[in-house]
Amino acid sequence: MTEFIHEPVLLEEALSALQPAAGRLYVDGTVGGGGHAEAILEASGPDGRLVGFDRDDWALAAAARRLKRFGGRLELHREPFAGLAKRLAKASCDGVLLDLGVSSPQIDEAERGFSFQVEGPLDMRMDRRQPVSAAQMVNELEAGELATIFWELGGERRSRRIARAIVEQRDMQRIETTTQLADTVERTCPRRGARTHPATGVFQALRMAVNDELGQVQAGLDAAWSVLKPGGRLAVITFHSGEDRLVKQFSRRLAKPYTVRGEVDVPELREPREPLARELSRKAIKPSAAEVGRNPRSRSAQMRAMEKL
Secondary structure: OOOOOOOOOOHHHHHHHHOOOOOOEEEEOOOOOOHHHHHHHHHOOOOOEEEEEOOOHHHHHHHHHHOHHHHHHEEEEOOOHHHHHHOOOOOOEEEEEEEOOOOHHHHHOHHHOOOOOOOOEOOOOOOOOOOOOHHHHHHHOOHHHHHHHHHHHHOOOOHHHHHHHHHHHHHHOOOOEHHHHHHHHHHHOOOOOOOOOOOHHHHHHHHHHHOOHHHHHHHHHHHHHHHEEEEEEEEEEEOOHHHHHHHHHHHHHHHOOEEOOOOOOOHHHOEEOOOOEEEOOOOOEOOOHHHHHHOHHHOOOEEEEEEEO
């Protein structure tokens, strides 16, 4: 494998939201290559501490090398951020950062199978200890199940047509590589001059399904909130509209001065309460033009941040 080098997205904006300071405890739930974690540890010196989590052993090893100079101020765990409350006491942390999605090194490394642009095994597992890979989903799920994944997680309007084509192809030959899948999608939905590859949504949807990314976000938000102190801050960077919607709903629900029973907000049935959170920005924070120019993959990033009251 090549070296895991990842440029952190919305770095200054994340630091502004978290406001790291000496003597405090922070969590990076998706430590990746350690870019955000390094900046938080630097800003919270000389004695601020950080606990980092990641499912990817490759990323975690890179973070350990990059952050070695911080010694005992750093603690790393190979675990999904949804389980961070198992490692940290309630109301013990001053700030939590979640940088969701897949990183550039993971996309670029062929053997991880995240990209249709390079040939590799159809894997897509962030934690390679888990049993189900993208290849297993593609070759074993029914056409209807595949179509649902492609539509709900990838926004693919031709989901049923693509799912049927995949089933027909795998009946002739098992689909084991990224290029096999990409070629099957492109034969079914020719590019015809389109800017994006027709397999873009399919690959995104499979990655999210393999890693249960939306489920992780829902569980992770609750876990992060439970370990924050009053006055602590949570910052979440997303790259997918579904993830951002979950974060927005979570933040708005906590910031309301009332609770509702059930899923429908009926004004007559509202129960007053003190707000539990303060949104630091009503709108999602997006990268500057300069950052997008320097790192084009940051263009879909957006961050929401909130303070626990």
